Amino acid sequence: MNLHVLQSEEARAEAHILMKVQEHILSPRFGGPIIGAIHDHITGVFQLTYRNPRFDKAQTLFIVSKMGENKLPEPIVENGREYWTGKDLFSTILPKDFNAQFKSHICMKCQKCEKEGCQYDAYVKIRDGRVLMGTIDDNAIGSGGGKILDKIARDYGADRAREFLDDVTRLAIGSIMVRGFSTGIDDEDIPEEAKRQIDDKINNTFHEVDQLVASYRDGTLDQMPGRSLEETLEVEAMKKLGEARDEAGRIAGKHLGLNNAAVQMAKSGARGSMLNLSQMAGCIGQQAVRGERLSRGYWNRTLPHFKQGDLGAQAKGFVKNSYKSGLTPTEFFFHSMGGREGLVDTAVRTSRSGYMQRRLINALEDLKLKQDGTVRNTADSIIQFHYGEDGIDPTRSVQSEAIDLDDVLRGVLGEHYADLLSRADERKISPYATVEKDLMEATTEEDEEQEETEYEGGGDE
Numbered sequence: 001m002n003l004h005v006l007q008s009e010e011a012r013a014e015a016h017i018l019m020k021v022q023e024h025i026l027s028p029r030f031g032g033p034i035i036g037a038i039h040d041h042i043t044g045v046f047q048l049t050y051r052n053p054r055f056d057k058a059q060t061l062f063i064v065s066k067m068g069e070n071k072l073p074e075p076i077v078e079n080g081r082e083y084w085t086g087k088d089l090f091s092t093i094l095p096k097d098f099n100a101q102f103k104s105h106i107c108m109k110c111q112k113c114e115k116e117g118c119q120y121d122a123y124v125k126i127r128d129g130r131v132l133m134g135t136i137d138d139n140a141i142g143s144g145g146g147k148i149l150d151k152i153a154r155d156y157g158a159d160r161a162r163e164f165l166d167d168v169t170r171l172a173i174g175s176i177m178v179r180g181f182s183t184g185i186d187d188e189d190i191p192e193e194a195k196r197q198i199d200d201k202i203n204n205t206f207h208e209v210d211q212l213v214a215s216y217r218d219g220t221l222d223q224m225p226g227r228s229l230e231e232t233l234e235v236e237a238m239k240k241l242g243e244a245r246d247e248a249g250r251i252a253g254k255h256l257g258l259n260n261a262a263v264q265m266a267k268s269g270a271r272g273s274m275l276n277l278s279q280m281a282g283c284i285g286q287q288a289v290r291g292e293r294l295s296r297g298y299w300n301r302t303l304p305h306f307k308q309g310d311l312g313a314q315a316k317g318f319v320k321n322s323y324k325s326g327l328t329p330t331e332f333f334f335h336s337m338g339g340r341e342g343l344v345d346t347a348v349r350t351s352r353s354g355y356m357q358r359r360l361i362n363a364l365e366d367l368k369l370k371q372d373g374t375v376r377n378t379a380d381s382i383i384q385f386h387y388g389e390d391g392i393d394p395t396r397s398v399q400s401e402a403i404d405l406d407d408v409l410r411g412v413l414g415e416h417y418a419d420l421l422s423r424a425d426e427r428k429i430s431p432y433a434t435v436e437k438d439l440m441e442a443t444t445e446e447d448e449e450q451e452e453t454e455y456e457g458g459g460d461e
Contacts, residue, residue, distance in 0.1 A: 022162035025153050031397040033150050033161075036143030037168055040181070042270040044172030047179050048086040049136040050106075050258075051121055055178065060084040063174035067093070067167050086175070087131040093167035094148070095156055096129040099411070102147045105139040105269040106258075138269025141168050154398070183261040188281040188324045194255045198248045198282050202320055205244035206313045209237050213311045233311070234293055238286060241318055245285030249278025256281065284319035284327070287338035293317055294334055305330050 006012045017023060027034040037045065047053070048063075054076070055063065064070050070092050075082035103113075107122040115123050116133060124134030126148075140148045153161035215221040216233045224232045253274055256263045262280075265271045279285070287294060294317035300308040306315040314320070317334040321327050327335060366378045373391055375384040388394075390402075398404040 020158070022158040025149070025158060025161050025165075026395055028395045030400070031394050032144060032399075033146050033153060034143050035165070036146045036149050037138075037141040037165070037172065038143065039270055040176055041169050041172040042138050042142060042268050043181055043265060044174075044176035045090065045141060045168060046135060046137045046264060046268040046270070047181070048171065048175040049090055049131065049134075050086075051135075052085045052087050053179075054083040054085055055089070057082055057084075059178045060089065063089060063171065063178060064092070066170040066174040068170075070167075087133075089175075090136055090171065091126075091130045093164060093171060094126065094129040094131075095152065095160065098126060098129045098148075098152070100124070100126045100147060100151055102139060104135045105137040105142075106135055106267045135268075137267075141165075142269055154396075181261060181264075183265070185324070187256070187260050187262040188277065188322075190252050190255045190281050194251050197251050201247050201251070202244050202283060205240055206318075208240050209313045212236050212240070216311070237311075237313070237316070238288075238293060241286045241313055245278070245283050248282035248285075249274065252278050252282035280323045282322055284322060284331075284335065286313075287317040287319060287334045289337060289341050294337055303330055303333065 006015050021035070025033050025035045057075075060072065064072060073084065073088040073092060075084055077083075102124050104122040104124055106120060108120050113123070116125065118134075121133070121135050124136065124140060124147075125132045136148070138146070140146055142149075149161060149164065152164050212221065212233060216229060219229075221229060221232060221236075223229055224235065227235065253263070256277065258264060258267060262272070262277055263274075266274050266277055289296075294302050297303055301310060302315060302317065310316075314330075317337070319327060319331040319335055321331060367375055367383060368377070369387050370376055373386060374382050375387055376382055392400070392402045394400070398407075
């Protein structure tokens, strides 16, 4: 084994910049965090902040002791006993002047967002380093899209982001050790009534597919533009069977509340998805090869268990059972066919993408960014006048924009303008909060007076 020892000061300084883990929290590909909380860390912080639970002094000291030196926030005193809330404990690891607002991963995507009045505790609002409302989950501290982690790394530097990640990890483990967390096969149990509803829905869908097949055979099926009659039947059948699986998932999910450990993991973004849960508890759904229902097998049918020419749901690969209830032999065979495609596709895709990356590297290896902002090759020919055609460094960009102007305006102009900006954003007004005349007219005279005074005073201090 060769050991490379960095000897000159220049080499050591460069290694400090290039090789420290905290310098790689933000990705050069898209500017977001690629190192973040996962699994138990997200579940622990979710349990700590969802619905703002209370902890007594012994529990609080146990949680905080994991983080080393940290001053306890002010307790809530009731009947002579002291309590600390989860949101207050999380606030102790945030920078004191930190402000943010965003939607949690558990957001139900309601038609009209109630924001501060959210009944699901899914709207996060942080002011001056204190979590006022909302649940901290994958959208806040996860890798890929953690809003809090992203803002800390961008505004406070890589070292502060490393400290925050370390503290989040310790806080989450402390919280999950106090509350306890485990999942088992009984987390996928649903009541008999739910099973009956799922069966009724699937049987109704089977009947609808049979009607489609009958109308196809007698030539009364409405042909879709640009498709043959056979393709129209397949598209319509896939659509109805997909809806059946989704509805089975909704019924199962309705009976598996947020007190369920498996649901907590899926909803908070820690691991898995509600689709995984609905397939475990409700119905696995249609198996597909190359995006179509199963057709290949024996002559004019998929398996000898079905009649020749059968185009019904079960004969073409629909799996009615869930993983919990267990599959019939024919369902198991169809499921294997769907699974085999995934394995082959993964193997083929890996080699193709690897070769494509190698060709790209070889084609671009002589390009260099010059000090005048141009991209040139070794012959000094200009490839781009502006790096990336926009001159933006992706590592320092905010969702591909050079600057988060909304965030700057929110910091300078204060809360009232922040609300105005969010309303503008909801109405899909042009970027960077260009507030149009009709929105401005919606503000009352009282609001306008307040805007003037805030602007003259330089915003909220």
